[in-house]
Amino acid sequence: xxxxxxxxxxxxxxxxxxxxxxxxxxxxxxxxxxxxxxxxxxxxxxxxxxxxxxxxxxxxxxxxxxxxxxxxxxxxxxxxxxxxxxxxxxxxxxxxxxxxxxxxxxxxxxxxxxxxxxxxxxxxxxxxxxxxxxxxxxxxxxxxxxxxxxxxxxxxxxxxxxxxxxxxxxxxxxxxxxxxxxxxxxxxxxxxxxxxxxxxxxxxxxxxxxxxxxxxxxxxxxxxxxxxxxxxxxxxxxxxxxxxxxxx
Amino acid sequence: xxxxxxxxxxxxxxxxxxxxxxxxxxxxxxxxxxxxxxxxxxxxxxxxxxxxxxxxxxxxxxxxxxxxxxxxxxxxxxxxxxxxxxxxxxxxxxxxxxxxxxxxxxxxxxxxxxxxxxxxxxxxxxxxxxxxxxxxxxxxxxxxxxxxxxxxxxxxxxxxxxxxxxxxxxxxxxxxxxxxxxxxxxxxxxxxxxxxxxxxxxxxxxxxxxxxxxxxxxxxxxxxxxxxxxxx
Numbered sequence: 492x493x494x495x496x497x498x499x500x501x502x503x504x505x506x507x508x509x510x511x512x513x514x515x516x517x518x519x520x521x522x523x524x525x526x527x528x529x530x531x532x533x534x535x536x537x538x539x540x541x542x543x544x545x546x547x548x549x550x551x552x553x554x555x556x557x558x559x560x561x562x563x564x565x566x567x568x569x570x571x572x573x574x575x576x577x578x579x580x581x582x583x584x585x586x587x588x589x590x591x592x593x594x595x596x597x598x599x600x601x602x603x604x605x606x607x608x609x610x611x612x613x614x615x616x617x618x619x620x621x622x623x624x625x626x627x628x629x630x631x632x633x634x635x636x637x638x639x640x641x642x643x644x645x646x647x648x649x650x651x652x653x654x655x656x657x658x659x660x661x662x663x664x665x666x667x668x669x670x671x672x673x674x675x676x677x678x679x680x681x682x683x684x685x686x687x688x689x690x691x692x693x694x695x696x697x698x699x700x701x702x703x704x705x706x707x708x709x710x711x712x713x714x715x716x717x718x719x720x721x722x723x724x725x726x727x728x729x730x731x732x733x734x735x736x737x738x739x
Numbered sequence: 740x741x742x743x744x745x746x747x748x749x750x751x752x753x754x755x756x757x758x759x760x761x762x763x764x765x766x767x768x769x770x771x772x773x774x775x776x777x778x779x780x781x782x783x784x785x786x787x788x789x790x791x792x793x794x795x796x797x798x799x800x801x802x803x804x805x806x807x808x809x810x811x812x813x814x815x816x817x818x819x820x821x822x823x824x825x826x827x828x829x830x831x832x833x834x835x836x837x838x839x840x841x842x843x844x845x846x847x848x849x850x851x852x853x854x855x856x857x858x859x860x861x862x863x864x865x866x867x868x869x870x871x872x873x874x875x876x877x878x879x880x881x882x883x884x885x886x887x888x889x890x891x892x893x894x895x896x897x898x899x900x901x902x903x904x905x906x907x908x909x910x911x912x913x914x915x916x917x918x919x920x921x922x923x924x925x926x927x928x929x930x931x932x933x934x935x936x937x938x939x940x941x942x943x944x945x946x947x948x949x950x951x952x953x954x955x956x957x958x959x960x961x962x963x964x965x966x967x968x969x970x971x
Contacts, residue, residue, distance in 0.1 A: 662890070669883050673873035682869060686862040687890055690897035697904075717901055728893060732886045735807050 522607035526615025530589065531622065540588050544627045548581040552635060566639050571699035574635065575655070575692055578628060582659055583681045585623050586667040589616065594671045603737055613664065613733040620660040628652055647702035647711070654718040655695035658725060662687055665729040668736050694718045747950055754940075754947040761933075761940040769933040772924055779924070781839045783934055787941035789832035789857070794945055795825020796864065800892035803885035815881035816956035817949070818888055819871070824948050826864050828941070833857050843922040852902035859898050863891040877963070 534540055555573045559565065593599040593616075602612050632652070636643040663684055670680040698714035700706075765783045772779035798821040806814035836854065837847045848854065867887050874880040926934060 665886075665890070669870070669886065672879065672883075673870065674875070675869070675873040679870065679873060682866045683887065686859050686866055687894040689859050690894060690901040693901040693904075713904055717897070717904075721897055724893060724897070725890075728890060732807065732889065735882045735886055738882065 519608055519611050522605070522611040523615050523618070526602070526612060527619050527622070530616070530619035533592070534623070540585055540592075541623060541626060543588070544581045544585045544623065545630060547584055548577050548627055548631050549634065551577045551580055552631070552638070556638075561639060563640075566641055567703060568700070570635070570639070570641050570643075570703055571696045574631070574699065575696050577631065578624070578656070579659070579685070579688070579692065581627055581631075582624055582656075582663060583684060585627070586620055586660070586663040586684075587670070587677065587680050589620055589623070590664075590667040590671040591676070599737065609734045609737065610730055612737070613730065616668070617660050617664045617729075620664055621656060624656045624660055625653075628656065641703070643703075645702050648699055651695055651698045651702065651715070651718065654715070654722060655691060658691045658718065658722040659688065661722065661726045661729055662691075665733060665736065668733070672736075690717065691721050694721065743954075747947075747954075750943075750947050750950065754943050757940040757943055761937050764933045764936055769930055770927055772930075774924065775843060775922065778839055778842050781835050783937040784941070785832060785835040785839060786934070787937040788828045788835065790938055791941045791945045792825045792829030792832055792857075792860075794942070795821040795823075795828065796860065796888075796892055796895070798949075799825065799888040803888040806881060806885045807889075812877075812881070812960065813953075813957075815877075815884065816953055816960070818881075818884060820949055820952035820956055822864050822867055822888065824945060824952060826861065826868075828945075829857060829861055829864075833861070839922075852899055855902045856895065856899040860895055863894070867891060 552573065555561065555577075559569060559573070561569070561573075593602065603609075632643045635641065663680075666683045666687070667680055670676050670683060673679055694714045694717040698711055698718065701711040701714065761783075765780050769780065769783065771777065799818045802814045802818045802821070806818060833854070836857075840849070841847050867884065870887055871880050871884050874883060
């Protein structure tokens with residue numbers, strides 16, 4: 492309740508800001524950029540989030556190698572599934588860390604006090620998480636191709652990875668900001684996230700598998716459409732409800 | 740807290756009578772299905788329980804939206820109540836389905852879209868209850884619960900659709916069947932009567948239980964306030 496009162500800046504500050512601040516849209520983009528930049532700069536100095544995600548992702552792939560006996564035959568059939576499970580696990584690690592960092596050091600309160608639109612905070616965190624996720628994927632995909640001699644450099648697969656990661660961080664950022672504010676935060680995020688994420692996983696795995704196995708495009712389209720619908724629906728929903736998550 | 744209202748008492752009695760009549764109709768009035776025999780009778784309560792489960796989750800998502808818009812405590816109580824009732828009936832739906840599937844599909848379980856969706860739905864609302872139990876502040880608990888009820892409910896049709904892109908063997912009794920559905924049958928007029936009567940009965944049970952659960956939620960609120968008052 493305290494922050495609720497402070498959240499609107501005092502009129503004087505507001506006038507000072509409005510004299511200097513450009514039109515609303517440019518202000519929104521600037522706030523968005525500032526939040527993304529803050530996350531990247533913090534990561535550049537500590538490197539704790541990316542390195543953890545990356546090492547974890549490689550370990551998961553290693554474990555799958557022994558758990559599934561990835562011989563030359565099965566490799567092509569299960570590659571999509573192995574990759575998406577890896578991304579999902581590494582992703583929760585990153586999402587949890589990225590929001591816990593804000594919460595622990597009181598940065599979230601600082602962000603909420605800033606005279607910017609709440610949606611700028613959501614989209615800023617979301618794009619920050621998306622960048623980390625994509626960085627991990629950019630490293631994991633070549634390593635996977637190298638280790639298992641599977642060609643993963645296909646434009647279709649890259650589109651699927653992009654769409655899938657987008658939907659994943661859209662819901663993930665929303666639910667992670669909920670999870671960090673609970674008592675059981677470390678274990679809660681995957682439990683909240685995975686059941687809601689199932690349609691995205693099914694579509695992403697089927698579409699990636701389709702591209703890897705060279706299935707005709709008209710059988711892959713329904714899955715790509717599903718990915719698109721998921722992304723649009725959940726970005727819109729998260730945008731609408733995020734205000735209620737960070738409200739104090 | 741006022742004592743039990745008369746309308747609720749009457750509703751209780753009506754609910755019990757309706758359930759008795761529905762059970763009687765299922766066992767003694769509905770004709771025996773020629774191929775599947777007695778086990779087909781599970782169908783009447785199976786579909787009705789699934790309907791109440793969906794209804795509960797729909798109500799939870801709707802009152803979640805109302806709560807976020809208005810911020811009144813009572814909507815949160817309704818939301819939690821309907822999720823709990825919805826989960827119980829969704830579980831009945833899955834169990835009765837398994838009982839039917841064992842002789843008809845020759846397996847307790849298969850990864851069919853409806854079965855998959857039903858299970859994931861149960862997991863979503865289990866996560867909902869875990870989320871709520873991890874938050875002490877009642878206001879925040881209500882807000883987070885409302886948000887998750889909405890997000891979860893929106894994902895259900897997407898889950899169903901994505902699972903349906905796989906081939907299904909679940910029979911569609913109302914509407915057209917997918918090719919390959921096993922255990923399908925056409926309802927006779929008597930069967931249809933019993934079926935819709937069961938649906939109606941279960942809807943009344945839902946309303947009755949919801950009413951009871953809301954009263955319980957209000958009592959819980961009072962207890963919590965009294966505790967705060969005397970423990971400080």
